[in-house]
Amino acid sequence: MKLWVIAVGHKMPAWAETATQDYVKRMPADCAIQIKELKPDLNPAKEAIKIREALPKGVHIIALDERGKDVSTKDLANQMSAWRQDGKDIALLIGGADGLDPELKKEAASMMRLSSMTLPHAMARVILVEQLYRAWTILQGHPYHRV
Numbered sequence: 001m002k003l004w005v006i007a008v009g010h011k012m013p014a015w016a017e018t019a020t021q022d023y024v025k026r027m028p029a030d031c032a033i034q035i036k037e038l039k040p041d042l043n044p045a046k047e048a049i050k051i052r053e054a055l056p057k058g059v060h061i062i063a064l065d066e067r068g069k070d071v072s073t074k075d076l077a078n079q080m081s082a083w084r085q086d087g088k089d090i091a092l093l094i095g096g097a098d099g100l101d102p103e104l105k106k107e108a109a110s111m112m113r114l115s116s117m118t119l120p121h122a123m124a125r126v127i128l129v130e131q132l133y134r135a136w137t138i139l140q141g142h143p144y145h146r147v
Protein backbone atom coordinates (compact mmCIF):
# COMPACT_ATOMS: atom_id res chain seq x y z
CA MET A 1 0.00 0.00 0.00
CA LYS A 2 1.12 3.53 -0.73
CA LEU A 3 -0.06 6.62 1.14
CA TRP A 4 -0.13 9.57 -1.25
CA VAL A 5 -0.21 13.02 0.31
CA ILE A 6 -1.37 15.37 -2.44
CA ALA A 7 -0.83 18.87 -1.18
CA VAL A 8 -1.38 22.29 -2.68
CA GLY A 9 1.67 24.33 -1.79
CA HIS A 10 5.23 24.09 -2.93
CA LYS A 11 8.33 25.84 -1.62
CA MET A 12 7.62 24.67 1.91
CA PRO A 13 9.54 26.40 4.71
CA ALA A 14 12.70 24.46 5.62
CA TRP A 15 11.32 23.40 9.03
CA ALA A 16 8.26 21.82 7.39
CA GLU A 17 10.32 20.05 4.72
CA THR A 18 12.75 18.68 7.33
CA ALA A 19 9.99 17.49 9.65
CA THR A 20 7.95 15.95 6.81
CA GLN A 21 10.95 14.07 5.42
CA ASP A 22 11.89 12.84 8.89
CA TYR A 23 8.57 10.95 9.19
CA VAL A 24 8.41 9.95 5.53
CA LYS A 25 11.82 8.24 5.85
CA ARG A 26 10.68 6.24 8.88
CA MET A 27 7.91 4.49 6.95
CA PRO A 28 8.59 1.02 5.53
CA ALA A 29 8.45 0.38 1.78
CA ASP A 30 5.16 -1.53 2.08
CA CYS A 31 3.45 1.47 3.68
CA ALA A 32 5.41 4.29 2.05
CA ILE A 33 4.30 7.91 2.14
CA GLN A 34 4.70 9.69 -1.18
CA ILE A 35 4.26 13.47 -1.26
CA LYS A 36 3.01 15.21 -4.41
CA GLU A 37 3.24 19.00 -4.14
CA LEU A 38 1.12 21.15 -6.43
CA LYS A 39 1.66 24.78 -7.27
CA PRO A 40 -1.14 26.95 -5.84
CA ASP A 41 -3.57 28.30 -8.44
CA LEU A 42 -6.03 31.19 -8.59
CA ASN A 43 -8.78 29.45 -6.65
CA PRO A 44 -9.73 26.05 -5.14
CA ALA A 45 -11.69 25.01 -8.28
CA LYS A 46 -8.55 25.46 -10.43
CA GLU A 47 -6.47 23.66 -7.82
CA ALA A 48 -9.01 20.82 -7.85
CA ILE A 49 -8.27 20.23 -11.55
CA LYS A 50 -4.57 19.81 -10.76
CA ILE A 51 -5.36 17.58 -7.78
CA ARG A 52 -7.57 15.29 -9.92
CA GLU A 53 -4.80 15.04 -12.52
CA ALA A 54 -2.31 14.14 -9.79
CA LEU A 55 -4.48 11.37 -8.32
CA PRO A 56 -3.22 7.89 -9.09
CA LYS A 57 -5.90 5.61 -10.61
CA GLY A 58 -8.24 3.81 -8.23
CA VAL A 59 -7.05 5.46 -5.02
CA HIS A 60 -9.26 5.85 -1.96
CA ILE A 61 -9.53 9.61 -1.42
CA ILE A 62 -9.57 11.33 1.96
CA ALA A 63 -9.90 15.11 2.12
CA LEU A 64 -8.21 16.90 5.00
CA ASP A 65 -10.48 19.59 6.33
CA GLU A 66 -11.07 21.23 9.69
CA ARG A 67 -14.80 20.46 9.26
CA GLY A 68 -14.10 16.78 8.72
CA LYS A 69 -14.58 13.82 11.01
CA ASP A 70 -12.60 13.61 14.24
CA VAL A 71 -10.31 10.61 14.13
CA SER A 72 -8.21 9.45 17.07
CA THR A 73 -4.74 8.08 16.39
CA LYS A 74 -6.02 4.62 17.37
CA ASP A 75 -8.88 5.03 14.83
CA LEU A 76 -6.33 6.00 12.20
CA ALA A 77 -4.27 2.90 13.03
CA ASN A 78 -7.40 0.73 12.59
CA GLN A 79 -8.13 2.49 9.31
CA MET A 80 -4.57 1.88 8.16
CA SER A 81 -4.87 -1.78 8.99
CA ALA A 82 -8.09 -2.01 6.90
CA TRP A 83 -6.48 -0.11 4.02
CA ARG A 84 -3.53 -2.50 4.05
CA GLN A 85 -5.88 -5.49 3.93
CA ASP A 86 -7.76 -3.93 1.00
CA GLY A 87 -4.44 -3.41 -0.78
CA LYS A 88 -5.70 -0.07 -2.10
CA ASP A 89 -3.54 3.03 -2.27
CA ILE A 90 -4.78 6.03 -0.30
CA ALA A 91 -4.66 9.71 -1.30
CA LEU A 92 -4.86 12.29 1.48
CA LEU A 93 -5.59 15.75 0.09
CA ILE A 94 -4.39 19.01 1.66
CA GLY A 95 -5.72 22.26 0.25
CA GLY A 96 -4.14 25.65 -0.23
CA ALA A 97 -4.81 29.02 1.42
CA ASP A 98 -8.52 28.90 0.50
CA GLY A 99 -9.00 25.24 1.30
CA LEU A 100 -10.17 22.38 -0.91
CA ASP A 101 -12.83 22.85 -3.58
CA PRO A 102 -16.31 21.84 -2.29
CA GLU A 103 -16.91 19.61 -5.36
CA LEU A 104 -13.62 17.82 -4.79
CA LYS A 105 -14.54 17.26 -1.14
CA LYS A 106 -17.77 15.57 -2.30
CA GLU A 107 -15.69 13.20 -4.46
CA ALA A 108 -13.67 12.08 -1.43
CA ALA A 109 -14.66 8.92 0.43
CA SER A 110 -14.39 10.88 3.68
CA MET A 111 -13.18 14.11 5.25
CA MET A 112 -10.77 13.99 8.15
CA ARG A 113 -9.92 16.70 10.63
CA LEU A 114 -6.60 16.92 12.45
CA SER A 115 -7.85 19.55 14.88
CA SER A 116 -10.87 21.83 15.16
CA MET A 117 -8.49 24.73 14.63
CA THR A 118 -7.43 25.98 11.20
CA LEU A 119 -3.83 24.96 10.55
CA PRO A 120 -1.48 26.44 7.98
CA HIS A 121 -1.05 23.89 5.20
CA ALA A 122 2.63 23.28 6.05
CA MET A 123 1.67 22.47 9.64
CA ALA A 124 -1.21 20.23 8.45
CA ARG A 125 1.26 18.31 6.29
CA VAL A 126 3.72 17.75 9.16
CA ILE A 127 0.97 16.70 11.60
CA LEU A 128 -0.55 14.34 9.04
CA VAL A 129 2.71 12.50 8.28
CA GLU A 130 3.55 12.27 11.99
CA GLN A 131 0.11 10.77 12.67
CA LEU A 132 0.50 8.30 9.80
CA TYR A 133 3.85 7.25 11.25
CA ARG A 134 2.37 7.02 14.76
CA ALA A 135 -0.55 4.93 13.46
CA TRP A 136 1.92 2.58 11.79
CA THR A 137 3.93 2.23 15.05
CA ILE A 138 0.69 1.30 16.88
CA LEU A 139 0.12 -1.52 14.38
CA GLN A 140 3.72 -2.69 14.90
CA GLY A 141 3.65 -2.45 18.72
CA HIS A 142 6.62 -0.08 18.34
CA PRO A 143 7.56 1.89 21.50
CA TYR A 144 7.27 5.28 19.68
CA HIS A 145 3.62 5.32 20.76
CA ARG A 146 3.02 5.13 24.51
CA VAL A 147 -0.50 4.70 25.78
Ligand SMILES: C[S@@+](CC[C@H](N)C(=O)[O-])C[C@H]1O[C@@H](n2cnc3c(N)ncnc32)[C@H](O)[C@@H]1O
Pocket residue numbers: 063064065066067093094095096097098099100112113114115116117118119120121124
Ligand atom coordinates in the same frame (compact mmCIF):
# COMPACT_ATOMS: atom_id res chain seq x y z
C1 LIG B 1 -4.82 27.16 5.46
S1 LIG B 1 -5.83 25.74 5.38
C2 LIG B 1 -7.21 26.34 4.46
C3 LIG B 1 -8.23 26.95 5.31
C4 LIG B 1 -9.44 27.32 4.49
N1 LIG B 1 -9.80 28.67 4.76
C5 LIG B 1 -10.61 26.40 4.78
O1 LIG B 1 -11.63 26.87 5.25
O2 LIG B 1 -10.49 25.18 4.55
C6 LIG B 1 -5.04 24.75 4.15
C7 LIG B 1 -5.38 23.28 4.19
O3 LIG B 1 -4.81 22.69 5.35
C8 LIG B 1 -5.61 21.60 5.77
N2 LIG B 1 -6.05 21.87 7.14
C9 LIG B 1 -5.95 23.01 7.83
N3 LIG B 1 -6.44 22.87 9.07
C10 LIG B 1 -6.86 21.59 9.17
C11 LIG B 1 -7.45 20.81 10.21
N4 LIG B 1 -7.69 21.33 11.39
N5 LIG B 1 -7.74 19.52 9.96
C12 LIG B 1 -7.48 18.98 8.75
N6 LIG B 1 -6.92 19.66 7.73
C13 LIG B 1 -6.61 20.94 7.94
C14 LIG B 1 -6.81 21.50 4.82
O4 LIG B 1 -6.55 20.54 3.82
C15 LIG B 1 -6.85 22.91 4.24
O5 LIG B 1 -7.44 22.90 2.96
